[in-house]
Amino acid sequence: MAAALKARELGVEKIIILERSETLGGILEQCIHTGFGLHYFKEELSGPEYAGRFIEQIRQSDIDVKTNTMVIDIDSDKVVTAVGPDEGLLKIQAKAIILAMGCRERPRGALSIPGHRPAGVMTAGTAQKYVNIDGYMPGRKIVILGSGDIGLIMARRMTLEGAEVKMVCELMPYSGGLARNIVQCLDDYGIPLKLSCTVVDIHGRERVEGVTIAKVDENLRPIKGTEEYVECDTLLLSVGLIPENELSKSAGIELNCITGGPDVDEMRETSQRGVFACGNVLQVHDLVDYVTLEAQIAAEGAAEYIKSGGTDEKKYAYAVHQEGVRYIVPQKINIASEKDVDLYFRVCRIYKNSKLIVKIDGETVISKKKPKLAPGEMETIKLKKDMLSKLKEDSIVEISVEESL
Amino acid sequence: MKKQMICISCPIGCMLDVEYEGKELISVTGYSCPRGKTYAETEISNPQRVITSTVKLEGGKHPVVSVKSNAPIDKALIFDCMKEINKVTVKAPVKIGDVVLPNVLGTGVDIVATSEDSGNE
């Protein structure tokens, strides 16, 4: 919605939003907790309220919206094929496409927990939908595996609804969620967070009756003798999100093996000219505010592409993640870019009192002290115009973390 | 007494070093904006949180509609407040901002809807 509104503002005349769900708003509709929009609206809104502001603007605009309409194919000529309730199969020849399909939760199959498949094992997001949209509680005694934000938020939500949340187990020695969510969702309710700990077995035939947890060593392998049985009727999984890129693949777009999203330039243009991407389909975001900003950048890119016809030849410099940095988005920067470019990235582990170093072709251009860096919190660094002027074709922009002694 | 706390007023989550005596804040460092200082003050004297939940909905597209307290309420009252929220049933249509439970537990805080449901036509 943010991308559509921005493109409209920039003079793009015919815009259509295709949404497979019944309503607009995506994942926000089930995120009823507050914490959205602190940057963008300078207010602390719930998910539906944040989405509501955009839905209202869309209603007042002449942007076309088709809900209950699922895109099933995008080809290399930008023909979008979708199925909807009114006209059945729909084919649209687009000049530019903005992908905003979000992400999905890593399912149980992606984990290797042995045992039967009793009822009561589900992703945290599924439980969130049950409680917040469908209005029923999927269980009473809960263990949560994984400390992603959805898991943390659900620990609080289920506690408030009277369930007993026994613990949150996290495989890594640090949480993947935001620090504020650990404080206000776990600490506030005395829910233990067990780090370096995992579920090794699920008990129960028809319904979950309990799980066995165990500590893990530095290679993340369970340590014999540390097993512990925990009684529960529900196991929630919050073990990561994967960008939803089946469509991108079929459109022949190059994906990044770390982010799971397309490789993009500073306008969020993918390897297919005229196809842009923003939000969780590109990289998993913690903050919707950044999703909105990213959507607006993609819209600027798309509007520009439509105007210019995409005949300009882009020359790229490349962003390369070094020591301590897991990935950087955008992966490439058009050296002719005239605006400041924000680089978004995540670090590999927790760092205290460290320095972020940015180098262009070996020369340090930014060195910034950071009291705290964590993988759960996306970082950004701005490349100002004067730094961008140093970029030549195939220049390398490196970001690394330097630990202070 | 001294302790470390994480400011939860925004997603940055600054680590604050606070010194306090009972419910009195003596000093606080580590915040990056004034809200961090205010947070430390209320957290020491009287911790408060915004509550979010759902209430039952009659005649809606969905069986529940999401709500929040329109201001933070005392942490100690959270569970009592949830009991009150769970007694409420509203009728569709509901709009964002509609008060579903005024002055909950006499706190002066209202519980308001945070999503809309135009109801089953």
Ligand SMILES: Cc1cc2nc3c(=O)[nH]c(=O)nc-3n(C[C@H](O)[C@H](O)[C@H](O)COP(=O)(O)OP(=O)(O)OC[C@H]3O[C@@H](n4cnc5c(N)ncnc54)[C@H](O)[C@@H]3O)c2cc1C
């Ligand atoms: C549980 C949870 C808690 C969060 N908490 C916070 C928070 O406290 N504060 C904060 O700022 N941010 C938070 N976030 C992050 C932020 O809300 C999300 O990152 C953001 O809303 C993602 O937006 P999106 O548009 O990229 O994806 P989505 O919201 O997932 O939207 C993708 C949309 O694409 C549609 N779609 C997918 N495939 C197709 C197809 N083939 N055809 C048609 N439509 C399709 C889907 O139906 C969906 O509506 C949270 C996220 C989650 C999951």
Ligand code: SF4
């Ligand atoms: S002190 Fe300010 S910047 Fe830091 S977490 Fe609190 S509100 Fe955010």
